[in-house]
Amino acid sequence: YVKNMITGAAQMDGAILVVSAADGPMPQTREHILLAKQVGVPHLVIFLNKADQVDDEELLELVELEVQELLENYDFPGDEIPFVSGSALMALQALESGEKARGEDKWVDLIFKLMDSVDEYIPTPVRDTDKTFLMAIEDVFSITGRGTVTTGRIERGVVKVGETVDIVGLKDTQTTTVTGIEMFQKTLDEGMAGDNVGILIRGIQKADVERGMVIAQPGTISPHKKFDAEVYILNKDEGGRHTPFFTGY
Numbered sequence: 001y002v003k004n005m006i007t008g009a010a011q012m013d014g015a016i017l018v019v020s021a022a023d024g025p026m027p028q029t030r031e032h033i034l035l036a037k038q039v040g041v042p043h044l045v046i047f048l049n050k051a052d053q054v055d056d057e058e059l060l061e062l063v064e065l066e067v068q069e070l071l072e073n074y075d076f077p078g079d080e081i082p083f084v085s086g087s088a089l090m091a092l093q094a095l096e097s098g099e100k101a102r103g104e105d106k107w108v109d110l111i112f113k114l115m116d117s118v119d120e121y122i123p124t125p126v127r128d129t130d131k132t133f134l135m136a137i138e139d140v141f142s143i144t145g146r147g148t149v150t151t152g153r154i155e156r157g158v159v160k161v162g163e164t165v166d167i168v169g170l171k172d173t174q175t176t177t178v179t180g181i182e183m184f185q186k187t188l189d190e191g192m193a194g195d196n197v198g199i200l201i202r203g204i205q206k207a208d209v210e211r212g213m214v215i216a217q218p219g220t221i222s223p224h225k226k227f228d229a230e231v232y233i234l235n236k237d238e239g240g241r242h243t244p245f246f247t248g249y
Contacts, residue, residue: 012036013194014043014122016114017067021048021085024063025070031238037074038232043122044071045082047114052087052107060085082117086110127193132217133157133165135199142206147179149198150209157217159199160190167204168221169213177202 015036019029036044046067054060068078090107094100100108138152150167159165161181167174180200181188191197199215214221234240 012041013125014045014118015041016045016047016118018047018049019063019067020050021060021063022050022053025066029067030070031234033070033074033076034234034238037076044076045114045117045121046071046084048083048085049088051085051110052090082121084110084114084117086114125194128156129158129193131156131193132220133159133215134217134221135159135197135215137167137209137211137213137215139211140206140209141198143200147200147202148204148206148209149180149182149200150215151196151198152215153196154191154193156193158190158192159215161188164218165201165215166218166221167201167209167213167215169223170210171208171213173223174204174208175218176204 017029017032017036019025033044046064048060048063048067051060064083067083068081071078071081087107088111091105091111094105094108102109102112134155134157135150135152136155137150139150141149141151143149159178159181161178163178165176165178167176178199179202181191182198182200183191183195188197191199201209201215233245236242
């Protein structure tokens with residue numbers, strides 16, 4: 001779980017941290033704040049969920065203060081970060097009878113308020129659409145009758161259906177053609193920096209592609225077998241390793 005959390009968080013422009021208003025910060029809350037800091041998530045918005053289970057306003061304020069303290073321990077501006085209290089379950093139940101506009105339901109309005117806070121506090125990111133195309137492969141699927149689909153977040157540039165791309169890393173470089181692009185079950189003519197997409201590629205078997213490879217504009221990326229890096233290792237109290245690393249790990 002932590003590995004997947006790190007992979008996703010490293011690509012975020014901002015995040016909503018969900019904390020139970022009924023239970024307060026849990027050990028995972030600390031882990032998520034630490035991971036957000038270590039991988040460089042620039043902005044957080046806090047949602048205090050299950051507020052329908054808390055009758056005392058002072059208890060909500062206490063939970064908010066606890067979370068603020070945790071945020072400040074990891075150098076996030078706890079007094080500036082927006083907090084919104086609400087109940088996802090109550091909002092979903094309200095929507096079971098149909099769509100709700102603002103002002104029609106208290107709990108749905110709080111979800112609107114949460115998204116308003118996201119829009120206001122998390123700035124619109126600058127995308128490198130003018131650079132050469134690059135996407136790290138996160139997962140690979142095989143779709144019967146269509147071929148192999150690679151998924152990931154486009155780091156930079158633009159890719160269009162029909163373009164030639166290189167698959168680089170771990171094995172010999174492979175050249176293929178993009179035959180389809182999808183995002184959130186919608187077919188696109190192109191994907192651009194910041195999009196989480198599935199790219200359908202021609203003539204490549206699922207076994208020939210794996211997580212850790214990249215798809216790039218031909219001739220723009222070369223693989224390397226070593227690099228210099230600065231790393232942060234989570235200790236036991238932070239939800240990380242209980243045993244030391246050894247050569248060859």
